[in-house]
Amino acid sequence: MHPIKLIIIAILLYLGYRLLTSNRRKRLNKNTNNSASDTKADGVIEDVLVEDPICHKLVPKQQAVRLKLKDTDTIVYFCSEKCCNLFVTQEGEKK
Ligand SMILES: [Zn+2]
Missing domain, CATH: 2.30.170 (Ribosomal Protein L24e; Chain: T;)
Structure with a gap:
């Protein structure tokens, strides 16, 4: 395999990883800030x-x-x- 291809794959994996972790972090922040709207967004719990x-x-x-x-x-x-x-x-x- 061409070394540049390996680098591109590595960058893509890194970006994918960053995307996943930043999403998770955003969700956690939301939970602590306003739980009401967040649970609604996830479609669980809040609507009794x-x-x-x-x-x-x-x-x-x-x-x-x-x-x-x-x-x-x-x-x-x-x-x-x-x-x-x-x-x-x-x-x-x-x-
Ligand atoms: Zn009725």
Whole structure:
């Protein structure tokens, strides 16, 4: 093999290695700075699924419509305003 080819291969390997390590370092920095957006980027953990009590659909907590119950102080999550309103009217009928 020509020696120049060997040098080129060595440089490419080095660049590839640098790329891998710098990516890893960036990810680590992100983790310490703002974990919320980073976990979202990786598509894991942050989006906890909550169940809509009306249509029983599973919704990511961050996108869900929240309703705080006055009596118990618990928070109920809904897929949409529509389900939230339905829940409110149903709760009203119970009383
Ligand atoms: Zn719903």
